[in-house]
Each structure stands twice: as C-alpha cells, then as structure tokens.
Amino acid sequence: MPPRDGVDATRVVLRAGPELTVGDCLRATPALADLDAAALIARADRGEIVDADGRPVDLDAPARLNTSVYLYRDLPDEVPIPFDLPVLYRDENIVVVDKPHFLATMPRGRHVTQTALVRLRRELDSDLVAPAHRLDRLTAGVLLFTLRPQVRAAYQDLFATRRAVKEYRALAGPADWTGTVEVRDRIEKTAGDLRALVVDGPVNAISEITEIERTDAGSIYRLVPHTGRTHQLRLHMASLGVPIVGDPLYPDVRPDLAERPDHGDFSAPLRLVAHSLAFTDPITGVDRCFASRRSVATTADTH
Template sequence: MPPRHGVDATRVVLRPDLWDGRVPTVAEALLAAPPLAGLTGDALAAQHAAGEVVDLDGAPVDLDGPVVRPTPVYLYRGLPDEFDVPFELRILHRDDSLVVVDKPHFLATMPRGQHVTQTALVRLRRLLDEDALAPAHRLDRLTAGVLLFTRKPSERAAYQSLFADRLVHKEYRAIAPVAERLADPVHIANRIEKTSGDLRALVVDGPVNAISDISLLGVRDDGLGEYRLIPHTGRTHQLRLHMAGLGVPILGDPLYPTVDPELASAPERGDFSRPLHLIASSLRFVDPITGVERHFVSDRR
C-alpha cells in the first residue's frame, strides 16, 4: 500500500505460535503484535472493511483465518502521540536524484517505535509532497547533521551501497572535555555489539567491526574541546562509545559512560534543551549515477 500522509504502511510478520494449545486467528495475532500496540478490534475491523489489511500480494487477509505459517501482513498503524521537535529540518541540496538535509537533534531519521511523524523522512515527504523519498543512510535520533535522501526507487540501491561498502568519507564534530593527548589523531579499532532491548552498546572481545579516528581540534572559550571524529564503520553509537572510552564523553550524552536517567528521559517529556553535542558535519563521495564528486557540509555549529 502507498504511504499515507508521508507514513508507510506497517509490515507485521505473524508467526504460527500456539496460544494455550491452539492456533490464533489472524486478528488475534495482529492485536497482540508489539508494533501495533494500542490497535483495537474495532479499528482493525474498520481498516479491514476499507481493504487496508492486506498480504504480500495486496489481497485482503482473512481476519478469522488461522496463522498456520509465517505471514506478512500490511496495514496502517495508528499514529502515536508525539512531542513536536521544535527545530527546523533545513534542505542543503536538491536535484533530480537526491535531497540532502541538515537534520536537527532529537529528530529520528525514519519511523521507529513511538517516533513516527517526528522523523526526518515523514517531515520531508510532507514538505515536498513526495512519498518516494527514502534515506540512503541513517543518523541516530540524538545526532544532528548531513542526511541524504534518494528520490528515485530505481537509484536507491546505488546510493545505499555507497554507505554499505564504506565509499563515503564522513566527518563529525563533537564537544567534550579537553584531552591534550588527543591533539594527535588516535586510531580506535575494536568490536561493538548492541543487544535488542538494551539502550547501550558495548565493547566486547572478538573480530574488529568498529573503527574511528579521533582528534582534538582546539579548546573553546568555555574550556571544552572541539573534536574531529572520522568513522570508518557505522556501528550503533560507535562514536559516542569511542569518545567515552577515551575518557572524553560527548557533552549531553545520556548513555555514555553511564546512563543519566534525567537526561535520557528529557526528550520523552518534551524537554529538548540539552542536546547531544555531536554533528555529522560532512559527507563526501563519488556519485554512483553521474560519476561527479559530491561534498555536503552541515551549517550547524
């Protein structure tokens, strides 16, 4: 089904699990699915009557039928109540293939969990009235900076492959306590893993999968340091974890080196006054469609 008001239909895979020794119906399984939390039986029935609960081929599903095999179902989820993120999503560049934005802090890249309309993807689709837009990569919700969207589904894989194949030179800027020893770039290579349901990622033993170069650029008037961070891989929370591991946690980080419950819960209470001081400041790559070198720089400081 096409996006509605910039929001894609939700895909839920129903599993043939037994409920009290019996096979559940499709309706029962949908109403119990975590991505559809809050969906009522009446709302599900109304969507089904409108032809908006469909299978992989777009055919209406039988809500009373049993779940006998893994079954993908598509429907429109209800939109959660969200605090409006009160910062502008600025467009840095637009052409036939790409839209490049300067994402603000606290705005997720794309819908996930309780963050749906307050995401860069949905905002941009609504702003440009363009449902084909899709992100070529992601930025963490708390990180601001350069974010790339594709306009043509036929070109999407080419741009996404640039990031997957590490063909994009990325630079970040961060504010953190001063460590003079980091005036010379430090190369960090370790293994980071993040378990579903755990807020924090961890450095663990095993083959390297997280590589960063970090250096101190200078000392600000307030006594804090400005750092250049160059990630060569893209693990979850990689730069935040590497900075904390060097003893210079990024200003405003609610998770590293330790969890700050007050700071972590602030955005969920509508408090956007203490952002993570981390910006994706620059992207550089050779365009896979035109062969031209591209360079996009954030205006944020």
C-alpha cells in the same frame, strides 16, 4: 499499501501457532497493542489490512507462519520537534538535509511524524523519498535521501560499501593526548539494551579522533569513523575519557537527561554533528561534498 500522508503502512510478520487465525496473531502483536479487536475488524472491513500482494486479509483465516500483512496504524501523539530541516542540496535524484538534533531519521517506535523522512515526504509532496543511510535521533548533521526508486540502491550502496566518507564534530572535555588517536575494538549491541558494549573478539569498530580546537565551551574534536557500529563514536569518545557533552548513555546512563525531550525540553542536545559527507555520485560521476552548518560549540542553531 502506499504511504498515507507520508507514513508507510506497518508490516507485521505473523508468528503462527496451532489453530491461530490472522486476527489472533495481530491481537497478540505488541506493536499493535493500541489497536483493540473492534479497531482491527473495522480496518479489515475497509480493506485496510492486506497481504504482500495487496489483497484484503480475512481476520478469521488460518495464520500462515512468517507471512506478512500490512495495515495503517493510528499515529501516536508526539512532542513536536521545533527545529527546521534545512535543505543543503537537491537534484532529480537526491536531497541532502541538515538534520537537527532530536529528529529521528525514519519512523520507529513512538517517533513517526516527527522524523526527517515523514517531514520531507510532506514538504516535497512525494512518497518516493527514501533514506540512503541514517543518523541517530540525537545526532545532527548531513543526511542524504533519494527521490527516485530507480536510484535508491546505488546511493545506499555507497554507505554499505563504505565509499561515502563521513566526518563528524563533537564537543567534550580537553584531551590528554596530542595528534590523532585511533580506537580499534569490538562493539556489540543487544536488542533491548540501550547501550552498546565493547567485548572481546575480532575488531569491528575503528575510529580516528583528533582534538582540533579548544573553546570556552570545551574541546572540539574531529571524528572519522572507518566502520559503522551502533553508537560507535559515542562509545569511543567515552572510552578515551572524553565523553561527548549531553550524552545520556555514555559513560553512564542518565535517565533525567534522556527524558527531557519527551517533556519538550530540548536545551541539552548531544553535541555530536555529522559535519561532512563526501562521495563520487554513482549516477552522474560528479564528486560531491556537503557540509553541515551546525556547530557543536553552541546550541543556538538548534533553536
């Protein structure tokens, strides 16, 4: 099914049990809890529940284990993210934006239209826009999207193979060291757990962290990740005793801070910015380097 108003159809993998129908499986899917039986029937009658080949699905048909069906969901009510998504660069293959804090990269959970992907699709009037990588919702900065399906894999591979060089900036308390500190450990994140954890085992997370400036607001750090574990930079800064300003998870969970954006309060962003992105363009061979215009030392550019 093609995207509708910039939003992709939802894919549901059927978890069949004895004598269950497709309708039974859909009604038992937590992600579809907002759709009652009547709403599912109405969608099926309109041909808006289809299989992987795009054929309409009969809700009364026996469910087949691990097969996929697709349907459009009602869009959730979302708190608008009142910040712009400036374009830093665009050509026929890619568009590079300067993502603000609080805007998710792509739809997930209750964040759907208030995402960089859906905004770009609507602004550029193209459902072909796709992310080449992602930034956490709370992290601002340089983010790259592709504009043509034919080139998508080439740009995504830059990030999968670590050929894209990323550098971040963060605001935190003053360091008690000089020079660059390399943090090497093992980070794992369990589904359902908000926080990632450092555990025993082979190293899978490496970051270089350097204090580069002291300001009235705090110290500014250059962070260079050599791996891409979830929350890696946030966890590594906290482990050094200099947690990033505005972090609702590290070193301690702060529900009051985490819930502010849900109530329209964007006054305390995580002071972490994807400052620059450099790579050799896999299509043109041109060396590219893009830099964010956002500063971690002030929140003025997020309003």
